Structure formats: C-alpha cells, structure tokens
Amino acid sequence: MKLNRQTTLRSQATVTGVGVHSGLPVNLTIGPAPVDAGFIFVRTGLEGADREVLATAESVIATDFATVLGDAEGPLVATAEHILAALRGMGVDNATIEVDGSEVPIMDGSAAAFVAAIDQAGVVAQPAVRRFLQVLKPVTATIGDSVGAFRPFAGGFRVEVDIDFANPVIGKQSYALDVSPERFRREISRARTFGFLNDFARLSSAGFALGSSFENTVVFDGERLLNSEGLRHDDECARHKVLDVIGDLALAGLPLLGAFRSVRGGHKLNHAALTALLADRTAWRVVEGDAPRRSRVPAEAGRAIVGGMVAPAYSPDVS
Incomplete structure (x- = not known):
C-alpha cells in the first residue's frame, strides 16, 4: 500500500459487547468512508432517523469518565476513544462507525477487538494524497498538576506518557511510542482500561461503570491487583494511557506530525491540549505527502519536508 495515499476500509466488520458505563448490549460496525471524510459516527437505533457526528474536537461534549461526542441535540456516543485509537493507530484515515447504543462497546477494555475488526474489514488505499496536521511550535495545557504539551517532532507522531498513582502496584510509570501500525498492534492495542475498587460504589451510584467487570477492566484495591x-x-x-491519548488526539481530524507528552493526564487534559493547539492558528499547518521519516533537513518557508518529498503546506484558513 502506498503510504502517501489516504486509506479506508475495504468492507464492513461488526463487534458486539456491552457499554462499560451503561451496562447495555451494543453493536458497533466499522465500514468504508469517502476521501477526506475522516471518522464519522452514525448513531442507529434511535426513534426516527439515524444521526451522524463527525469525530472532531468540536464534537466533544464531555470528558469526565470517557470521551463523549454529540451535537446541539445532546450526546450521541460515549467512550469513543478506543475505536478511534484503533483506527488512527492502524493507519486508517476515513471510516464510518455505526453504533446502535449510547456507547461504544468496551470489549475486553483494550483496542484489540477493534484491531481484529479492522483486519477483518481490510485497509485499502484511496485515490487521494494523505494529509497531516503538523505541529509548528510548543503548545501546553495545564489542569491542576496535570500537563499536556505538544511540540514539533521530525519523526512522525510520538506519544510520551508519565503516570503517578499513590497505589503501590501502579506507582510511577512512563511509556513512549513513535506511532506506527506495527508498534500500535504489538505494544499498545492489548493494554486494558484500569480502575480502583473503592471508586466502583461511587461511580455506580452516579450511573457510571454499570458494565464494568473483571472481564473488561484491570482492577486494583489499596495494595493488590485483583x-x-x-x-x-x-x-x-x-x-x-498511550492508547487513550491516540484515540483522543484522533479528534484533530487528521493524523498528527508532532510529539505529545502527557503528565498525570486523562481525557479532559487530552481534549484541553488539543483544543489549545487547534485554537492557535500559528501552531500548526496541514501538509501533504508520504508518511514521514526522520530527517535533519528543515522545512522551508511555505513548504514542508515530508518523507523526503516537498509537499505544499496549507494554512489553517484553507485546510
């Protein structure tokens, strides 16, 4: 497959599970989408017509316990981050995502089932050049002691995560990934969501985590993995956390060229940082060309060096 071409899915594939917060059964079907469509969620099973929402930062209406997308009429689909991570991580540019419930199914808490569905559907090149959103200067967002920071990076899309939990089984952990389909599949796709037993009663009483179980969540108590x-x-x-970052930053609408570092972060921080980046019209531009390779050749004014080929660079105004 030519890496300088946009990609979509060859056919449809369906997964079935439950929503981690609703506890209700839900079917999700991924399928092809046209050039430049991005990721389109189609909410089915509603009274009246189906409703669509484009997976962009502007469509995010909540980030408290998951990434929730919606429109002026209200929320349409929750827990969108794992399917978005799978699509972006596996190099898919354009796809439809049909969901017949209020939430993407949690499956085993990771993106593995969605990667398998992408494999089943197949990824095909489209007759249009791939476009990237290139980070041009550092942009930082801070929420309390959590920090999310973008910076330019010549090697493609890099995610760096630092976490620090008082729980002794987790403690301090770091992970860095130069994102590619091979590394996403091997290193990230099977990493499961995690939580704490003492939070379960509080969440369930508030109507959350009703579908959470040992089958889809890594659970810790005060000193043990359960x-x-x-x-x-x-x-x-x-x-x-790297998986979540990839999914949340897929809401940029285009694959990123740049690095993102998250310190004690979560969905709210990821969204705040992405919103700050997109709001600064001097901090990014859209470039076209091959998937990037490391190069010491600097981008020229008005152009960008992408994969050894000089590609036209578009300002945010005309992207």
Whole structure:
C-alpha cells in the first residue's frame, strides 16, 4: 500500500459487547468512508432517523469518565476513544462507525477487538494524497498538576506518557511510542482500561461503570491487583494511557506530525491540549505527502519536508 495515499476500509466488520458505563448490549460496525471524510459516527437505533457526528474536537461534549461526542441535540456516543485509537493507530484515515447504543462497546477494555475488526474489514488505499496536521511550535495545557504539551517532532507522531498513582502496584510509570501500525498492534492495542475498587460504589451510584467487570477492566484495591490472570504488561496502565491519548488526539481530524507528552493526564487534559493547539492558528499547518521519516533537513518557508518529498503546506484558513 502506498503510504502517501489516504486509506479506508475495504468492507464492513461488526463487534458486539456491552457499554462499560451503561451496562447495555451494543453493536458497533466499522465500514468504508469517502476521501477526506475522516471518522464519522452514525448513531442507529434511535426513534426516527439515524444521526451522524463527525469525530472532531468540536464534537466533544464531555470528558469526565470517557470521551463523549454529540451535537446541539445532546450526546450521541460515549467512550469513543478506543475505536478511534484503533483506527488512527492502524493507519486508517476515513471510516464510518455505526453504533446502535449510547456507547461504544468496551470489549475486553483494550483496542484489540477493534484491531481484529479492522483486519477483518481490510485497509485499502484511496485515490487521494494523505494529509497531516503538523505541529509548528510548543503548545501546553495545564489542569491542576496535570500537563499536556505538544511540540514539533521530525519523526512522525510520538506519544510520551508519565503516570503517578499513590497505589503501590501502579506507582510511577512512563511509556513512549513513535506511532506506527506495527508498534500500535504489538505494544499498545492489548493494554486494558484500569480502575480502583473503592471508586466502583461511587461511580455506580452516579450511573457510571454499570458494565464494568473483571472481564473488561484491570482492577486494583489499596495494595493488590485483583484480576486473577494478572497484567498483560508490567506497565499496562501507562500503555493504556498511550492508547487513550491516540484515540483522543484522533479528534484533530487528521493524523498528527508532532510529539505529545502527557503528565498525570486523562481525557479532559487530552481534549484541553488539543483544543489549545487547534485554537492557535500559528501552531500548526496541514501538509501533504508520504508518511514521514526522520530527517535533519528543515522545512522551508511555505513548504514542508515530508518523507523526503516537498509537499505544499496549507494554512489553517484553507485546510
């Protein structure tokens, strides 16, 4: 497949599970989308017509416990981050995501089932050049002691995560990933969501985590991991935070060229940092060309060096 071309899915594939917060059964079907469409959620199963929402930062209406997308009429789909991470991590540019419930199914708490669905559907090149959103200067967002920071990076899209939990089983962990389909599949896709037993009663009484179980969540109490099968990686929690970052930053609408570092972050921080980046019209531009390779050749004014080829660069005004 030519990496300088946009991609979509060859056919449809469906996964079935439950919503981690609603506890209700839900079917999700991924399928093809046209050139430049991005990721389009189609909410089915509603009274009247289906409703669509484009997966962009502007469509985010909540980030407290998951990333929730909606429109002027209200929320449409929650827990969007894992399917978005799978699509972006596996190099898909354009896709439809049909969901017949209020939430993307949690599956086993990771993106593995969605990667398998992408494999089943197949990824195909489209007759249009791939476009990237290139970070041009540092942009930082801070929420309390949490920090999310973008910076320019010549090697493609890099995610760096630092977490620090008082729980002694987790503690301090770090993970850095230069994102590619191969590394996403191997290192990140199977990392599961995690939580704490003492939070469950509070969340469930507020109507959240009703579908949470040991089948889809890594659960810790004060000093122990409670899942009998153990961890998939010693640093699974940090890896899952990387997964969440990739999904949340997929809401940029285009694959990123740049690095993002998250310190004690979560969905709210990821969204705040992305919103800050997009709001600064001098901090990014759109470039076209091959998937990037490391190069010491600087971008020229008005152009960008992408994968050894000089591509036209578009300002935010005409992107």
